[in-house]
Amino acid sequence: MTHKLLLLAGDGIGPEIMAEVKALIDWMNAEGIGSFECEDGLVGGAAYDAEGVAVSDATMDKALASDAVLFGAVGGPKWDGVPYEVRPEAGLLRLRKDLGLFANLRPAICYPALADASSLKRDVVEGLDVLIVRELTGGVYFGEPKEIKDLGNGQKRAIDTQIYDTYEIERIVRVACDLARTRQKRVTSMEKRNVMKSGLLWNEVATRIAGEYPDITLDHVLADAGGMQLVRWPKQFDVIVTDNLFGDMLSDVAAMLTGSLGMLPSASLGAPDQATGRRKAMYEPVHGSAPDIAGTEVANPIAMFASFGMALRYSFGMISEADKLDQAIADVLDEGLRTRDILPRGGGNGLTEVGTKGMGQAIRERFLKLM
Ligand code: NAI
Numbered sequence: 001m002t003h004k005l006l007l008l009a010g011d012g013i014g015p016e017i018m019a020e021v022k023a024l025i026d027w028m029n030a031e032g033i034g035s036f037e038c039e040d041g042l043v044g045g046a047a048y049d050a051e052g053v054a055v056s057d058a059t060m061d062k063a064l065a066s067d068a069v070l071f072g073a074v075g076g077p078k079w080d081g082v083p084y085e086v087r088p089e090a091g092l093l094r095l096r097k098d099l100g101l102f103a104n105l106r107p108a109i110c111y112p113a114l115a116d117a118s119s120l121k122r123d124v125v126e127g128l129d130v131l132i133v134r135e136l137t138g139g140v141y142f143g144e145p146k147e148i149k150d151l152g153n154g155q156k157r158a159i160d161t162q163i164y165d166t167y168e169i170e171r172i173v174r175v176a177c178d179l180a181r182t183r184q185k186r187v188t189s190m191e192k193r194n195v196m197k198s199g200l201l202w203n204e205v206a207t208r209i210a211g212e213y214p215d216i217t218l219d220h221v222l223a224d225a226g227g228m229q230l231v232r233w234p235k236q237f238d239v240i241v242t243d244n245l246f247g248d249m250l251s252d253v254a255a256m257l258t259g260s261l262g263m264l265p266s267a268s269l270g271a272p273d274q275a276t277g278r279r280k281a282m283y284e285p286v287h288g289s290a291p292d293i294a295g296t297e298v299a300n301p302i303a304m305f306a307s308f309g310m311a312l313r314y315s316f317g318m319i320s321e322a323d324k325l326d327q328a329i330a331d332v333l334d335e336g337l338r339t340r341d342i343l344p345r346g347g348g349n350g351l352t353e354v355g356t357k358g359m360g361q362a363i364r365e366r367f368l369k370l371m
């Protein structure tokens with residue numbers, strides 16, 4: 001089966017790190033490790049400069065027709081002054097919305113070689129592998145009314161509204177339970193049922209849905225206590241499922257346990273297609289376009305490789321290849337290769353600084369050796 005990929009490199013370091021992954025895909029095609037058909041598209045500032053929008057209808061059609069979208073990063077000071085509707089980030093939001101990507105997967109994995117880069121002690125983070133599943137299209141970021149009212153007495157009132165319907169909770173909890181089945185079979189649901197109605201419903205629905213999965217253990221933890229536990233002993237968690245707002249914060253906290261922004265991948269999944277069972281999906285690094293280092297060939301491509309690894313795992317069912325790509329990343333780190341962002345200040349014993357291309361080449365070679 002041929003997998004159709006749309007590559008949206010975007011701005012800043014986006015094209016630099018995407019080129020490294022594209023070289024891997026070309027290599028895999030040549031070696032007969034899967035069969036991929038890649039198309040390129042414009043997004044973000046690059047699309048604005050060429051087409052006057054952050055993502056064009058034609059690119060959206062390509063995204064809808066693809067099996068998965070690989071997204072680099074968008075934005076940068078060059079587009080600071082452009083109108084709100086066509087700012088680079090609007091391209092990302094449209095892709096998420098039009099593809100119906102309601103489930104955001106943010107793994108926090110601590111590579112042993114980088115455990116000392118964490119702000120926590122090595123034994124707390126070494127071997128950490130937590131997956132945060134964040135609801136992405138509902139909750140307080142989207143609920144109406146959403147406004148700032150002038151009360152006319154020198155006061156204003158700001159209103160955001162948290163809304164969750166049963167079906168929104170059902171489908172995100174199902175994603176979490178399905179993923180847990182491929183892992184340690186434990187799901188922790190986080191909400192604030194003690195002070196929020198949406199938390200009460202979330203708790204009730206999560207319990208019911210998890211009941212459909214007799215092999216899965218479900219725990220409920222209040223989201224604030226969950227934040228504490230994530231920092232105290234993160235290895236107690238396997239899969240965490242939570243709403244949009246709590247997920248935004250908790251996934252950033254979990255991410256930083258592992259060291260550098262340049263290491264962190266993410267996936268955003270939609271509903272399964274009725275006929276094929278296949279989900280719309282977009283894979284992207286957590287970091288932005290890093291304009292401060294763009295064009296200098298020092299960007300860390302690992303988050304982009306790991307994002308492609310998630311595509312192999314979650315969109316293409318290429319589990320063994322995904323495992324080997326993750327292993328290749330761990331191996332080159334064990335061998336001491338470091339891009340500048342993960343190099344300890346003042347260097348380090350047995351460590352070698354490499355650029356974007358050097359890291360890309362090393363990961364590809366290691367991966368092919370493992371295949
Ligand atoms: P950023 O993530 O681009 O950079 C933060 C810091 O981390 C910078 O010092 C950067 O050099 C470093 N960094 C990030 N990725 C790296 C990598 N792969 N290798 C080495 N170092 C890396 O966040 P920032 O600076 O707040 O935003 C820059 C631009 O990116 C803005 O226009 C922002 O709106 C946009 N942005 C886009 C996102 C996306 O496309 N998903 C997400 C976050 C920000």
Ligand code: MG
Pocket residue numbers: 248249252
């Ligand atoms: Mg965030």
